[in-house]
Amino acid sequence: MANHVAGPEIEKLIKLLARLPGLGQRSARRVALHLIKNKDQLLIPLSDAMATAVDKIQVCETCGNVDSANPCTICTDARRDPSLLVVVEDVSDLWALERASVLNAAYHVLGGTLSPLDGIGPDDLNIGGLLARTDKGEIKEIILAVNATVEGQTTAHYITDQLQAQAKQASVINPDFQPIKISQLAHGVPIGGELDYLDEGTLLQAMRSRKEFS
Known part of the structure; x- marks a missing residue:
């Protein structure tokens, strides 16, 4: 039986789609076939959008977000509180918080976490940019919204x-200097979670972070 059922152009499309998160070889074939069957409605517009993305999308020099503008849309939003800065590991975390409409704050993307085993040190992350932003004196509180992993907590x-x-x-330079408040996300029992299904680390953190019932 032949390994290829289509020409090299289609096979290349399938291989590229298979590299996307959540898609394997079979899923990539189904997606490719769906795009091909809907060439005018999906494949051509998608191709145009991706070409535009290659030309327009860039990394924000202020926060590390990706956008078609630099500074990005979030950094230029005058309605946001510039004194509140949320530090996240990745752009996907920033977008997740924005979808939830958690805070109307500014953001800073680290670009990962410290991981000595993987050779990722402080110079490999956007920590220097964070310190440069805090040195200006405008930020009053930093929320470390990093993941509850060993690497995330080490970075925090x-x-x-x-x-x-x-x-x-x-x-030392300014005796009246007010230090920045540093806080982190609460970790514990999620809404809708049942204790019997939670791991011991989550239960321990939930118990340590308990608060008065209201």
Whole structure:
């Protein structure tokens, strides 16, 4: 039986689609066939949109978000509170928080987490850009919205140490300097979660982060 059922152009399309998250070889074939069957409605508009994305999309020099403008739409939104900065690992985390309409704040994308085993150190992340933004004195609170993983928490501790060192140095120069408040996301039992299905780490964090019932 032949390994290929279509020409090289279609096979290349399938291989590229198979690299996307959540798509395997079979799913990629189904998607490719659907696009081909709907050439005018889907394939051509998708091709045009991707060509435009290649030309227009860029990384925001301020926060690390991806947009067709630099600074990005979020950074140029005058309605946002510039004193509140949410630090996230990846652009996908930023978009998730925006979908939930959690806060009308500014953002900063680190571009990953510290991982010595993978050779990822502080210089590989956008931590320097974060310290440069906090050094301007406009930010009053930083929310470390990193994942509850070993790498995420290690990164959060490192950033906290850097911010505290920065604040200590600033207080020597200016005795009236007010240090930035540093907070993190609450971790524990999710809404709708049943205790019997949760892991021990989640239960432990939920118990430690307990609060008065209201």
